[in-house]
Amino acid sequence: MNTEKIPDIIIGRLPIYLRALQRMAEAGNHTTSSKELGERVGISAAQIRKDISQFGEFGKQGSGYRISYLIEKLSEILKVDRIWDVVVVGAGDMGHALANYPGFINRGFQIVMVFDNDPAKIGQKIGKFIIQDAAEMVEKIRQAGIQIAMLTAPASAAQEVTNQLVKAGVRAILNYAPISLNVPENVKVQHIDPATHLQKMTYYL
C-alpha cells in the first residue's frame, strides 16, 4: 500500500465514506457496494471504487465490500484507529456546543481541555470541563503534546490564537471563525462554515 502520494481531495472524501459505513454497521448491515455507498454520500460508484482502490484491494468483484473490514482499513489510513486528544479554544456558544457534542464517540477524538481568556468564564464549568485560562494555553498544550485544536474564538482574535496554537505544537486546527487563517506549511486547517454547506444545496432549489 503506497499512501505517499494520495491527493488531498481523495483523503478528504474518506471520512465521508467512513461515517456512512459506520452508520450502516450501526444499522446492522454487514456488506455494501460502491453503488449503495455512493447513493448514501452523493458520490458516483465509479469514483468511490477509484478512491478506495488507491489503498489496496478492499472489495471483491461482485460481492462488494465487507463493512467492518472497510471501516477498519479506512480508520487505519485516516489514523483514527486511536483516540486523539483535542483542545477547544473559546468557551462561547460554539465552545459549549462542542464540549457537549455527543458525536465524537467512536470517531477517534476526545476533548481534554477548554480555554478562554475571559476572566468571567475562567474556572466555570462547560460540559464536564473547567474552563482554563488562555494565558496558560501554550504551555499546557505543549506539555500534554496535543496536536489538534478546535478554534471557536471570535474572528478578531482567531489569527492571534492560531499563532499561539502553532507555537504550542498544534498541527491540525478546526476553524469555526469566519476568516482565513495563516499557518505554516506543516499545519492543516479545516474550516467549518454553515454558509458554505447551505450553498451546496441552493443550486437544487
Added chain:
Amino acid sequence: MNTEKIPDIIIGRLPIYLRALQRMAEAGNHTTSSKELGERVGISAAQIRKDISQFGEFGKQGSGYRISYLIEKLSEILKVDRIWDVVVVGAGDMGHALANYPGFINRGFQIVMVFDNDPAKIGQKIGKFIIQDAAEMVEKIRQAGIQIAMLTAPASAAQEVTNQLVKAGVRAILNYAPISLNVPENVKVQHIDPATHLQKMTYYL
C-alpha cells in the same frame, strides 16, 4: 450553458471556490489563477479548471480569472445572488451560535425565525430573535414560504423535526445532529459534523 447534468460532486466544490474568491476580493485582489485558487482550497489546478469550465468560459488562457466576474457567475449558478430566508430549529448552544454567527453576511442567507419546543425557552431572546413555539413551526414556515432550515435539535428528536420541516415545505436542511436523516428524494440534507472534518486532518499528523 447547460447545467442540467452537472455532478453533485462538482456542485459541492463550487461554494469552496466561491468562499476563497470572496476572501481574495476582500484582500484587494482582482485576478487569480487556477493554480493560486487550487493552493488556497487544496484542490488541483487541473480539477478547478475542469470544474469551472462545465459552466462556460470564465477565464482566459494565460491571464487567469477575473475574481469579481467569477464570484458573480458562481453566485448565479449556486443561486446565492439573492438572500434566502432560513429557520433555525433548536435553541440550544448550537442554535445560539448560529443566531449570532457573523458569517452569513454576503453569502446569500439570513436567519428569520428560531424555534424550540422547551416552554422555558419559548419567548426568550436569542441574538436578535424571539424563540418561537415549535408547535407553530409547520404553519409559520409554510406561510412564509421558507425552504431552508438549520436543524440543531438533539439526535433523539431530529428525525421527527425533519418530518415536520418537510411537511412545512422545507427542501434543504443543514443537519447538526449526529444521525442520518431520512428525507424524500426532493429534499437535500447537508451534515455538519466536526468529527468528519477532524478526520480529514489526522491522515497528515
